[in-house]
């Protein structure tokens with residue numbers, strides 16, 4: 006379980022988060038939505054100690070990750086898989102090596118097992134046959150999927166996805182959504198998905214947290230998203246609906 | 262393939278280390294292969310000598326100066342030399358600083374001792390060459406020695422003269438005279454003992470520098486001549502001193518004989534047998550000492566004439 | 572105002588902390604063994620040609636100019652060797668290699684780490700549970716410290732070698748005259764100090780570059796800034812360290 010308590014964070018004069026509190030339960034998939042620049046990625050980075058809160062705490066299974074020693078933090082981080090918004094692939098290595106990287110350091114697989122596992126992960130994100138390529142030779146969407154393959158390679162307990170479907174065609178998006186759901190259900194992974202994509206939200210999330218004006222304005226089950234009275238969230242959902250149009254039955258259904 | 266980086270790095274490091282070691286040894290004038298052993302050297306004056314300066318023996322490079330420092334206590338310069346393995350320096354060799362620092366040619370020059378001497382063991386110390394200072398020392402010391410012997414002998418002489426005079430004179434205080442004679446005997450003993458050592462050391466020194474004398478003959482022929490002449494003079498004086506010593510002891514003998522025979526005005530002496538015995542023993546002791554002194558210096562002087570060979 | 576005054580101290584503190592973290596993870600250098608050798612090749616082996624080139628020209632020019640300046644009948648020609656060889660070993664060998672590597676290695680490391688920082692690759696390493704400082708900084712700094720002396724030796728050998736060659740074939744002084752002069756004034760202290768300098772410069776270049784790269788902020792411009800600053804700061808610190816070593820050890 007991850008517990009965010011009263012977290013505040015600012016950069017210089019810019020206050021990004023203020024008094025954010027949230028509990029993420031084991032095995033659930035929570036979607037964090039919000040406007041671009043609202044601080045979703047910043048919030049996500051706090052969950053693995055990449056950013057330190059100005060105020061408040063982040064507890065992972067009861068441990069305050071900002072006060073434990075660095076070595077303990079490193080051990081704790083090995084339970085996490087993180088998909089960065091920009092992919093953050095190591096451009097000095099091939100795609101294969103990128104996915105194999107965490108396995109080399111944190112699994113006991115032999116070379117054969119490692120190759121199989123990498124292949125499996127690349128298959129899961131529908132990217133077979135690009136193993137020998139350098140990340141710079143891949144398209145944006147492909148890079149994102151390689152990064153996803155890398156994040157799930159060591160089968161972490163927690164996976165944080167920063168916009169897993171942005172920049173992907175609808176079909177591939179659906180594959181990724183299926184994958185996320187599959188991981189959550191089959192492996193009981195706790196997932197935090199940062200996204201703008203309401204289709205994604207509706208198809209994978211158990212709960213939704215809406216970040217607006219430095220705080221989580223609304224947190225609730227995904228079913229309640231259309232019944233809530235929060236004007237900002239309504240506007241956010243409406244805008245998304247308008248943008249996606251009638252092509253998304255899951256969205257238009259409940260709202261009609 | 263996995264190890265190709267490690268191999269590259271390894272090769273580069275090995276080459277660099279080899280290049281550095283060989284380069285340094287090359288610039289130090291050391292043999293590129295082979296080892297060196299350490300020898301120490303002491304000087305009064307380093308004349309700008311620094312670590313790395315060459316060490317030469319008979320003009321051939323045989324090593325280099327490893328380190329150099331000033332011993333604060335003794336105010337001498339102590340250097341550590343690295344001598345090529347295979348170059349043996351005979352015992353009795355000396356080291357001196359040669360060349361001028363102004364044009365960078367300072368070096369250590371080893372003056373080898375006699376060829377037949379055993380080689381110096383590692384870490385042995387080479388002293389500065391005697392440079393003629395041994396002769397100075399010798400000529401300085403010899404007259405001193407002679408003077409000492411002289412003065413003792415003179416005073417013995419005088420005392421003996423006084424003694425014999427007093428023995429003739431019935432009014433004199435014989436006890437006092439005998440006591441003073443006794444004192445002189447003691448003095449003589451200590452002098453002989455002390456000078457024996459000095460002489461021995463002197464002669465040993467002489468023997469050990471005999472190898473150097475060869476070199477000096479060439480370089481310092483003139484000064485050597487002078488030194489030898491001075492030395493000879495000193496030895497003459499010593500001889501003369503000893504001769505007078507002999508004379509004195511003869512006098513003492515005579516006195517003793519006279520006393521023995523009960524001649525002259527020695528009636529009171531004869532009345533006191535202990536006094537007589539004491540005088541007798543004092544005379545006897547003086548005699549043995551003198552004989553010893555006579556015999557030993559004679560032997561030493563024979564050795565000393567070695568000097569004349571050069 | 573106070574911020575501007577304190578910022579150098581803050582930078583120094585961050586730099587020292589980063590180095591502390593790097594060397595605190597030295598026990599895990601085995602984990603990053605491959606990285607170390609990759610960096611040793613990039614920092615060291617790959618720099619050999621350019622260092623050799625610079626050293627060759629330095630040695631040649633230095634010999635020719637010394638010969639020109641000492642063109643007096645009273646001064647023996649061997650003195651040229653006595654000036655060129657120690658100067659290269661004591662100073663030029665290390666400093667020339669240092670300047671070239673500040674540009675070549677320093678800029679490269681800063682750009683590399685800077686790009687990794689702004690593209691979140693460092694964050695990615697961290698969240699995988701790797702010690703990014705141990706993984707990225709330590710191998711680079713160690714590679715600098717270990718390989719710079721090798722480059723120094725290359726620099727000295729090539730510099731003195733070309734000095735001898737140019738002196739000989741340029742008709743200034745024969746190779747044996749050069750060597751005689753070089754030997755006459757040879758002190759073991761010269762290459763020792765040169766070697767100490769090379770260790771120091773290797774550390775300065777790589778550590779400053781790592782610091783600048785690791786703490787890059789703000790995208791491509793940030794990477795550009797870090798790269799420039801790494802090269803410039805390395806050069807400045809090389810000069811400062813050079814002076815300090817000379818003052819302390821000579």
Ligand SMILES: Nc1ncnc2c1ncn2[C@@H]1O[C@H](COP(=O)(O)OP(=O)(O)OP(=O)(O)O)[C@@H](O)[C@H]1O
Pocket residue numbers: 016021039040041042043044045046047048090
């Ligand atoms: N390292 C940083 N330094 C300064 N400001 C930052 C930093 N990281 C984020 N910010 C600022 O914090 C705010 C939130 O950024 P964040 O990346 O969390 O947005 P986001 O919600 O993820 O947006 P998007 O959906 O576009 O990814 C932005 O205004 C951004 O400028």
Ligand SMILES: [Mg+2]
Pocket residue numbers: 045046047090167
């Ligand atoms: Mg974001």
